[in-house]
Amino acid sequence: MLGFSPDEWTAIFLSLRVATVATIVAVPFAVFAAYALARWTFPGKIVLDSLLHLPLVMPPVVTGYLLLLTFGKQGAVGKFLYDLFGLSFSFRWTGAALACGVMGFPLMLRAIRLSFDSIDRRLETAAGTLGANRTWTFFLVTLPLALPGIIVGAILCFAKALGEFGATITFVSNIPGETQTIPSAIYTYTQVPGGEAQALRLTLVSIAIAMAALLASEMLNRRVQKQIAVFE
Amino acid sequence: MTDVLPVLSVNVRQQRKDFLLDVAFEGGSGITALVGPSGSGKTTILNIIAGTLRPDSGCVAVFGRVLTDVEKRIFVPCHRRRVGFVFQDAQLFPHLTVEQNIKFGRWFTSTDSRGPPLDVVTRELGIGGLLKRRPATLSGGEKQRVALARALLSSPRILLMDEPLSGVDDARRNEIMGLIERVRDEFGIPIVYVTHSRSEVQRLATRVVRLEAGRVVSVGSAADLPDVGVALGNNGFAST
Numbered sequence: 001m002l003g004f005s006p007d008e009w010t011a012i013f014l015s016l017r018v019a020t021v022a023t024i025v026a027v028p029f030a031v032f033a034a035y036a037l038a039r040w041t042f043p044g045k046i047v048l049d050s051l052l053h054l055p056l057v058m059p060p061v062v063t064g065y066l067l068l069l070t071f072g073k074q075g076a077v078g079k080f081l082y083d084l085f086g087l088s089f090s091f092r093w094t095g096a097a098l099a100c101g102v103m104g105f106p107l108m109l110r111a112i113r114l115s116f117d118s119i120d121r122r123l124e125t126a127a128g129t130l131g132a133n134r135t136w137t138f139f140l141v142t143l144p145l146a147l148p149g150i151i152v153g154a155i156l157c158f159a160k161a162l163g164e165f166g167a168t169i170t171f172v173s174n175i176p177g178e179t180q181t182i183p184s185a186i187y188t189y190t191q192v193p194g195g196e197a198q199a200l201r202l203t204l205v206s207i208a209i210a211m212a213a214l215l216a217s218e219m220l221n222r223r224v225q226k227q228i229a230v231f232e
Numbered sequence: 233m234t235d236v237l238p239v240l241s242v243n244v245r246q247q248r249k250d251f252l253l254d255v256a257f258e259g260g261s262g263i264t265a266l267v268g269p270s271g272s273g274k275t276t277i278l279n280i281i282a283g284t285l286r287p288d289s290g291c292v293a294v295f296g297r298v299l300t301d302v303e304k305r306i307f308v309p310c311h312r313r314r315v316g317f318v319f320q321d322a323q324l325f326p327h328l329t330v331e332q333n334i335k336f337g338r339w340f341t342s343t344d345s346r347g348p349p350l351d352v353v354t355r356e357l358g359i360g361g362l363l364k365r366r367p368a369t370l371s372g373g374e375k376q377r378v379a380l381a382r383a384l385l386s387s388p389r390i391l392l393m394d395e396p397l398s399g400v401d402d403a404r405r406n407e408i409m410g411l412i413e414r415v416r417d418e419f420g421i422p423i424v425y426v427t428h429s430r431s432e433v434q435r436l437a438t439r440v441v442r443l444e445a446g447r448v449v450s451v452g453s454a455a456d457l458p459d460v461g462v463a464l465g466n467n468g469f470a471s472t
Contacts, residue, residue, distance in 0.1 A: 122323050125284050128310040129317035130386045131340030140336075144327045 060166025115149020316388030337386025347387030
């Protein structure tokens with residue numbers, strides 16, 4: 001089909017699965033962290049803010065190595081999760097999703113935080129005077145108004161996850177069918193004689209998926225903006 | 233009976249940087265106007281009554297129910313006060329239709345404490361034709377009418393209005409003042425009304441609390457207003 005080999009299809013589907021899972025799992029964490037950073041005052045806020053943004057500026061290999069130390073089978077968190085839930089990350093696609101989620105998280109966090117920052121706080125006050133407590137205000141006013149930023153953030157995270165290479169290969173290696181995502185597959189094909197055509201095909205697929213994601217994000221965003229009409 | 237307990241009793245003190253607010257006054261039934269120059273503390277007082285601000289000391293009570301008493305550590309959260317608020321720029325929820333906006337407060341009101349019925353409010357305020365529209369498509373006057381309906385339908389015991397006509401053109405001003413009078417007379421909800429406009433005070437207020445630099449300088453009835461107005465000079469009144 002379309003001239004792709006089974007290995008290439010495996011890499012494409014694996015990439016989509018890894019990026020989708022990474023994004024879906026990261027969204028609630030990013031919404032919570034963005035809300036906390038935008039609305040709350042607490043000691044160590046600047047430190048937490050910097051820590052959450054670290055994957056954006058650190059070499060991906062360093063992030064991958066730290067994940068290996070922490071979430072590997074002998075790592076503090078990894079051992080705990082394996083003993084308690086049988087959840088294993090090392091050399092598995094779940095680990096690739098974790099690495100991609102961690103790498104995409106700061107991008108999503110920034111977009112969502114900007115969105116929370118731009119909401120007129122007086123709308124939340126208005127909801128309070130109408131009888132809504134903080135939880136209802138969050139779900140009925142704040143979250144719907146932040147939706148465009150959440151969509152943009154999620155798409156950015158998804159696109160980043162699709163292209164993630166350094167942290168993934170360091171943490172879960174490059175195992176065909178298990179952790180070999182599109183970037184890892186392209187890397188592999190460029191290392192073997194006669195692999196140029198396959199590398200080029202996957203590169204084009206990569207570009208197509210990223211473009212489709214960005215276009216979908218833009219269209220969704222426009223639709224939501226139109227419905228919300230934030231710019232009164 | 234309401235003569236025994238004042239409708240509204242405010243006695244608060246709050247220091248913020250260079251500004252000291254130190255006021256004590258009572259509000260009765262009808263409309264109590266808070267007037268004074270910009271920065272005299274009018275909106276701060278409304279926020280303290282609404283529970284969106286905590287004073288440093290003092291207390292606020294509505295119909296004898298203590299909402300804030302710093303010394304006794306009483307602070308009823310904003311959403312449990314049943315204090316309606318009409319903001320200067322309406323603050324309608326942009327993602328909801330007019331109908332969803334005005335029903336917002338009803339979601340949090342128990343059926344037995346509900347105030348005026350929805351159809352009565354929409355008819356009285358003339359917003360029946362706007363229900364399916366979004367706030368972004370409304371004029372300034374329409375927004376304020378919707379904001380008033382929204383506040384009324386949350387069954388408030390008292391209504392706070394912060395310069396509700398400042399963004400409304402002159403042609404619509406009289407019309408909305410008429411609606412506010414109707415709210416006062418037909419729904420019997422006491423109103424605390426912040427304004428810069430002499431004509432609004434003259435037409436609407438039953439009691440005028442004049443503020444300057446965070447203090448009450450006079451409390452009088454609306455009948456005293458011409459004298460008060462002359463005495464005020466430029467202190468806070470626009471000519472409209």
